[in-house]
Amino acid sequence: MELFFRTKGELPVSQEHTDWENENERLQAVISHVQKKKEALQGESDELKDDVIELRRTFWDDVTVNLDEPDDVIETQASLKQRAELLSERERSHGLLDQQKKTLNKLEESPYFGRIDFTEDGESETEPIYIGIASLMDENDEEFLVYDWRAPISSMYYDFAPGRAHYPTLDGDVEGEITLKRQYIVRGGKLDGMFDTGLTIGDELLQSLLGQQSSPQMKSIVASIQREQNQVIRNERSKMLIVRGAAGSGKTSAALQRVAYLLYKHREKLNAGNMLLFSPNPLFTRYVSNVLPELGEDNLQQSTLYHHFEKRLPNGWKLESPHAHIEYFLSEQVEGIRSQGLSVKTEPRFIEHLHNYVDTLSHSGLIFKDLYFRGEVWVTKKQLQDYFYQMASSMSISDRLEAVAEWLMKMLQITEREERPKAWVDEEMNLLDHETYNRVFEKVRENGDEEAFNEAVLEEGLLRKLVVRRKVKALKKQIQAFDVLDVEAMYVQFFRWEGHKVIAEEITYHFQKKEMHWEDAAPFFYFEDLLKGRPVYADIRHIFIDEAQDYTTIQIRYLQHLFPSSRLTLLGDANQAVHAHTSAGNAPLVEEPAEKEQETITLHRSYRSTQPIVEFTKQLVPNGEQIEAFERPGPKPEMKQLENETQHDRYVGELAKRLEERELGMVAIVTKTFAESEEIWEQLTRAGRDAQLIHEQTSEFKGALLVLPVYLAKGIEFDAVIASDASASNYHLERDRYLLYTACTRAMHELYLCANGELSPFIADNVRKQYVQE
Numbered sequence: 001m002e003l004f005f006r007t008k009g010e011l012p013v014s015q016e017h018t019d020w021e022n023e024n025e026r027l028q029a030v031i032s033h034v035q036k037k038k039e040a041l042q043g044e045s046d047e048l049k050d051d052v053i054e055l056r057r058t059f060w061d062d063v064t065v066n067l068d069e070p071d072d073v074i075e076t077q078a079s080l081k082q083r084a085e086l087l088s089e090r091e092r093s094h095g096l097l098d099q100q101k102k103t104l105n106k107l108e109e110s111p112y113f114g115r116i117d118f119t120e121d122g123e124s125e126t127e128p129i130y131i132g133i134a135s136l137m138d139e140n141d142e143e144f145l146v147y148d149w150r151a152p153i154s155s156m157y158y159d160f161a162p163g164r165a166h167y168p169t170l171d172g173d174v175e176g177e178i179t180l181k182r183q184y185i186v187r188g189g190k191l192d193g194m195f196d197t198g199l200t201i202g203d204e205l206l207q208s209l210l211g212q213q214s215s216p217q218m219k220s221i222v223a224s225i226q227r228e229q230n231q232v233i234r235n236e237r238s239k240m241l242i243v244r245g246a247a248g249s250g251k252t253s254a255a256l257q258r259v260a261y262l263l264y265k266h267r268e269k270l271n272a273g274n275m276l277l278f279s280p281n282p283l284f285t286r287y288v289s290n291v292l293p294e295l296g297e298d299n300l301q302q303s304t305l306y307h308h309f310e311k312r313l314p315n316g317w318k319l320e321s322p323h324a325h326i327e328y329f330l331s332e333q334v335e336g337i338r339s340q341g342l343s344v345k346t347e348p349r350f351i352e353h354l355h356n357y358v359d360t361l362s363h364s365g366l367i368f369k370d371l372y373f374r375g376e377v378w379v380t381k382k383q384l385q386d387y388f389y390q391m392a393s394s395m396s397i398s399d400r401l402e403a404v405a406e407w408l409m410k411m412l413q414i415t416e417r418e419e420r421p422k423a424w425v426d427e428e429m430n431l432l433d434h435e436t437y438n439r440v441f442e443k444v445r446e447n448g449d450e451e452a453f454n455e456a457v458l459e460e461g462l463l464r465k466l467v468v469r470r471k472v473k474a475l476k477k478q479i480q481a482f483d484v485l486d487v488e489a490m491y492v493q494f495f496r497w498e499g500h501k502v503i504a505e506e507i508t509y510h511f512q513k514k515e516m517h518w519e520d521a522a523p524f525f526y527f528e529d530l531l532k533g534r535p536v537y538a539d540i541r542h543i544f545i546d547e548a549q550d551y552t553t554i555q556i557r558y559l560q561h562l563f564p565s566s567r568l569t570l571l572g573d574a575n576q577a578v579h580a581h582t583s584a585g586n587a588p589l590v591e592e593p594a595e596k597e598q599e600t601i602t603l604h605r606s607y608r609s610t611q612p613i614v615e616f617t618k619q620l621v622p623n624g625e626q627i628e629a630f631e632r633p634g635p636k637p638e639m640k641q642l643e644n645e646t647q648h649d650r651y652v653g654e655l656a657k658r659l660e661e662r663e664l665g666m667v668a669i670v671t672k673t674f675a676e677s678e679e680i681w682e683q684l685t686r687a688g689r690d691a692q693l694i695h696e697q698t699s700e701f702k703g704a705l706l707v708l709p710v711y712l713a714k715g716i717e718f719d720a721v722i723a724s725d726a727s728a729s730n731y732h733l734e735r736d737r738y739l740l741y742t743a744c745t746r747a748m749h750e751l752y753l754c755a756n757g758e759l760s761p762f763i764a765d766n767v768r769k770q771y772v773q774e
C-alpha cells in the first residue's frame with residue numbers, strides 16, 4: 001500500500017508534493033463552486049419563500065365562495081383546489097431547495113472522500129472519479145465534479161482494488177481498469193490527509209476512524225464501507241435479506257447505508273416514509289437517528305415491536321415489556337408453566353398449528369360476544385354464531401364477519417328507529433345541555449319551516465334521533481371493528497384444543513386481569529388478524545429489523561403479514577440472543593433459507609473493538625473462530641477476582657473512577673440484570689459519583705459514566721466497558737454465555753471484567769491467556 005498521509009507540519013516528499021498541491025487546488029476549486037451554487041440557491045429559495053408567504057396571505061382573495069347552486073359549489077371547490085395545489089407545489093419546491101442547501105453545506109465541509117481513476121475498455125482516456133455523499137455537476141451541468149457514492153460507477157470504489165474492475169449499468173456491465181484508488185480526509189473544507197490504497201479500503205483510514213472516541217450518536221461509514229458490507233447495502237435481489245454477523249461487524253451501519261442507497265436508487269417512487277426500522281429500545285432509536293441526516297437524507301420511520309403491540313392492545317390492558325420479560329426469565333426458575341408455554345409459543349411450527357386451528361373454526365367453534373344495548377343483551381352470541389355458520393364455509397372467516405357486521409348495522413338502524421319514541425329518550429333529552437338544544441334549534445331554523453308548530457315537532461324529532469344515535473355509538477363502533485368475536489376466549493381455547501390445558505389456564509388467569517405476556521402478543525394479534533382480516537400498511541415498502549436474533553419466528557411472520565408488500569432486511573447475531581426463547585436456538589436467524597427470494601450474507605470481520613478484545617470475546621461463543629478481528633492494537637482485557645460483593649462493588653467504583661480520570665470517553669458498567677445495575681448505581685451515587693442509570697424508557701445518554709443491564713446495551717458501544725460480576729454464580733447457564741458475550745463486545749478500546757468469587761466457566765482456560773489478571 002502506498003501511503004502519503006500528511007498532518008499539520010509534516011512535509012510531503014517531492015513526488016507526493018505534486019499530487020498534494022494538485023489535489024489541494026482541485027479541492028478548493030470544487031469548494032468555491034459549491035459556494036457559488038449555494039448563493040444562487042439562496043436567491044431562488046428567498047424568492048420562493050416570498051411567494052409562499054404571499055400565497056398564504058392572499059389565499060382567499062382570488063377565491064369566489066358561492067354555494068347557492070350545485071354548479072357554484074363545484075366551481076368554488078375547483079377554485080379552492082387550484083389555489084391549494086399552487087401553494088403546496090411552491091411549498092414542496094421550497095422544501096426541495098432546503099434539502100439541496102443542506103447537501104451543499106455538507107459538500108462545502110467535505111465535498112468528497114474518495115477517488116478512483118478508471119479507464120473503460122476501448123477508451124484511451126482515464127477518468128478520475130471523485131466520490132462524495134452527493135453528486136455535484138460543473139457550472140455547465142456537463143461534467144461530474146463529484147459522483148454520489150450510491151451511483152453505479154461509485155460501486156467500484158468499494159468493490160475493487162486497482163486492476164480489472166466493472167460496474168453495472170442498464171445495458172450490462174462496463175468493464176475496465178482502475179489505475180488509482182485514493183482516499184481523502186477533508187474536514188472543514190481543508191485537506192487533512194490522503195492515502196493511496198491497495199486491496200482493502202484504507203486500513204489506515206479505518207484505524208484512525210475506529211480509534212476515535214465513541215459518540216452518543218452513531219456515525220455514517222460512507223467513506224470506508226468494506227466490500228462485504230457493500231454487498232448488503234446494494235442488494236436488491238432479495239425479498240428477504242438476512243444479514244448475520246459478529247458483534248461490531250457493521251450490521252446496523254450497513255443497514256442504514258442501505259436505506260440511503262435505496263432512497264437514492266429509487267428516489268422517484270420511494271421516500272423515507274416508506275421505510276420502517278424496528279429497533280430494540282428507545283435508546284437505540286436515538287443512537288442511530290443521526291446517520292441518515294448526516295448523509296443528507298430524511299430519517300426513516302422507527303418503532304419498537306413493543307410500541308406497535310401496545311397501540312393494538314384493547315383498552316385497559318397491560319402488555320409486559322420485553323425487558324420485564326427478560327428480567328423475569330433471568331430471575332425466575334425457568335422450569336415453571338410459563339416456560340412450558342414459552343417453548344410452545346416460540347416453537348417455529350407454532351404458526352402452522354395456529355393456522356390449522358383457524359381452519360377448524362371455519363366450520364365450527366367461533367366464540368362470539370353477547371352484544372349489549374342499554375345494559376341489556378341486544379343480540380346473543382348464539383344468534384351471531386347461527387348467522388355466521390349458516391353462510392357457506394367456502395367464504396373466508398373475515399368475509400363472513402363482514403356480512404355479520406352488515407347484518408348487524410341494518411338491525412341497528414331498525415333498533416334506532418324503534419327506540420326513538422321510548423320514554424328513556426324523554427329522560428335523556430331533559431339532560432341535554434343548552435348548546436345541543438341551540439344547535440338543533442338552529443338547524444331547524446336553517447331548514448326554514450315557517451310553521452312554529454312544525455318547528456317544535458321537527459326539533460323534538462331531531463333531539464330524539466340525536467339521543468339514540470349517541471346511545472348506539474359505542475355499539476356501532478364495536479360492530480365496525482368486528483369486535484363481536486371473543487378473540488381472547490378463542491386464543492385460550494386454542495391451547496386446550498392443542499392439549500395444553502395448563503398453559504390455557506395460565507393465560508386465562510392473566511387475561512382475566514387484562515394482562516398480556518410478551519410472548520403472547522405476536523401469536524394473539526396474528527391469530528386475531530387471521531380471523532378478522534389483517535390491517536394493511538401498504539405505504540411501507542421496506543422493513544429493517546435490527547437485533548433480529550431476539551425475535552421469534554412468529555414475531556417475524558407477524559411483521560411480514562402486516563407489511564405484505566414490503567421487503568425485509570433482518571440483521572442479527574445468534575450469539576447475542578438475550579431472550580430465553582431465542583438463545584435456545586429458535587431464532588429465525590438460525591433457520592435455513594425458506595423462501596425463494598431469501599438470501600443470507602454473513603459479515604465476519606469485527607470493527608468495533610480492538611484486536612485483543614475481539615480475540616478475547618470470540619472465545620466466549622461457539623464458532624467464534626470464524627470471527628476476524630480488525631487489526632487495531634490496544635490493551636488486553638483485564639480481569640479481577642474479588643472475595644465478596646462489597647469488595648466487588650467497591651472495586652467497580654474505583655475502576656470507573658480511574659477510567660473517568662483518564663478521560664477515555666464513555667465508560668459503561670454493564671450488568672446482567674437491572675437490579676444489579678441499580679445496586680451499583682446507588683453505591684456510586686452514595687459515593688458522590690455522577691453516573692447515569694439506564695432503564696428501558698431512557699432515550700438519551702447524559703454524562704460519561706453509565707450503568708446499564710446488558711439487554712439495554714444492545715447495538716450500542718462504549719469506549720470502555722466494565723463487565724460487572726463475570727462470576728460463575730452470575731454467568732453459568734448456557735444462555736448466560738450470550739449475555740456475557742454481548743456485554744463484553746460493547747467495548748471499543750478497553751475491557752475490564754470483575755468477578756465476585758470464581759470466574760464464569762465461559763471464561764475458560766483457553767480464554768485466560770487473552771487477558772491480564774491483576
Ligand SMILES: Nc1ncnc2c1ncn2[C@@H]1O[C@H](COP(=O)(O)OP(=O)(O)OP(=O)(O)O)[C@@H](O)[C@H]1O
Pocket residue numbers: 206209210219221224225226229245246247248249250251252253254573576607608714715716717745
Ligand atoms: N466500514 C466501516 N468503516 C468504519 N467504521 C465501521 C465500519 N463498519 C463498522 N464500523 C464501526 O464499527 C462499529 C460497530 O458497527 P455496528 O454497530 O454497525 O455493528 P453491528 O454489527 O450492528 O454490532 P452489534 O451486533 O454489536 O449490534 C461502529 O462504531 C461502526 O461505526
